[in-house]
Amino acid sequence: MKVARFHAPGDIRVEDAPEPTARTGEVKIRVRNCSTCGTDAKIYKFGHHHIRPPRVMGHEIAGEIVEVGDEVTGWQAGDRVQVIAAIPCGRCEECRRGRMTVCPNQESMGYHFEGGFAEFMTVPAKVLAVDGLNRIPDGVGFAEASVAEPLACVLNGQELARVGEGDDVVIMGSGPIGCLHVRLARSRGAARVFLVDLNAGRLAMAAGLVHPDASIRGDETDVVDEVLKLTEGRGADVVITAAASGAAQEQAIQMAARQGRISFFGGLPKDAPIISADANLVHYRELTIVGANGSSPQHNKQALRLIAEGAVPVSDLITHRLPLDQVLDGIGIVSRGEAIKVTVEP
Ligand SMILES: [Zn+2]
Ligand SMILES: [Zn+2]
Known part of the structure; x- marks a missing residue:
């Protein structure tokens, strides 16, 4: 064989x-x-x-x-x-x-x-x-x-991040995992789902399939500003990074709403696992950061x-x-x- x-x-x-x-x-x-x-x-x-x-x-x-x-x-x-x-x-x-x-x-x-x-x-x-x-x-x-x-991995991630009814959700990364996250978030009752990618071609292809409420091109816009604009300044209830990007993880913390949940769904490269974050955002806004394995x-x-x-x-x-x-x-x-x-x- x-x-x-x-x-x-x-x-x-x-x-x-x-x-x-x-x-x-x-x-x-x-x-x-x-x-x-x-x-x-x-x-x-x-x-x-x-x-x-x-x-x-x-x-x-x-x-x-x-x-x-x-x-x-x-x-x-x-x-x-x-x-x-x-x-x-x-x-x-x-x-x-x-x-x-x-x-x-x-x-x-x-x-x-x-x-x-x-x-x-x-x-x-x-x-x-x-x-x-x-x-x-x-x-x-x-x-x-x-x-x-x-999809089972995506489900584990969204259970840990407690994606639910009425949530505004940002998915960073529009590959297959990002697309599954968009669809699962909708089935769990998310209010709005926004999809972000640096790769404009892939983002357009994904958006044509899963129809996010907005597509955000990370290559030409300030993603954090854009999410704040789209959410009337609140930020997102859940942000999921479906990309091996430390920058995406840092942005995720900045764009989370008060009591928001952040899923570091995608791991980082073994030789670059360190990010820098404003710990006071986590503290005062009562953020939850979860992994997924x-x-x-x-x-x-x-x-x-x-x-x-x-x-x-x-x-x-x-x-x-x-x-x-x-x-x-x-x-x-x-x-x-x-x-x-x-x-x-x-
Ligand atoms: Zn796989
Ligand atoms: Zn065991």
Whole structure:
């Protein structure tokens, strides 16, 4: 079978590999869709300390069960499934307290385990043990189901930032994650959603799909001034940075309304994690700054439900569908910001 393997930074190869078989506690799936994101582009460029090459990449996975290993119950060949990307251990103190997104023993598909850029793959027993294999609801296609993983992360971010009824929300970054944030915020009852990006082309493409109440071009306007103008001087109730930008994080703090919540949804580059902030804004305005680290198995299930119910449509966000041998083109399109969502169909 064909797989796309990471060998070293700048070296991803589409090559032949033996087909895996389902061992005890595992299921084998025929991968139908594995979508790409900025994380893949980052791995391609820099590698990752949790990846020991060669490793099949791909973590936004949907497919069909073709083989069920010993001791697996409740699943059979032909079942349509979505696979979580981040695998909590289920046993540590954080997991026991229900905080699976911050499990210190977290492992990941495409990092510790072979990923979904392959015709076939096995779902590790550890995934099944934490209820991380999800049935795809009727009416939801494999491509849409593969977007449940990033939507699950977005859902975790908005739960932590308490996005709700009547909120004015600013999303900084108009990539696939930014678009999902706009749609989810609307489904949670946000009053107005404003979308910001430095890349005018990508912002226009995103705005045409998700119709924010205003698009703000960070390349030619003062974003903080603009948000204050749009909100009658109050600022935004929630600001979410869906971009690896320290400047965006600093602006987010400046444009937050009193008792506003700020989500540092996107992480910063490892070599530039320091920002400067006016701590008195946080103090006097009673701001809350929260992070976001992936998603739990439950978030994945809920994301599939949101897609199935039409609360957060995703099919129109999938702008590119590519065969496995064009996975590098897909990663290139993602890193140049030319697409919203790129999905690979092995
Ligand atoms: Zn991803
Ligand atoms: Zn744990």
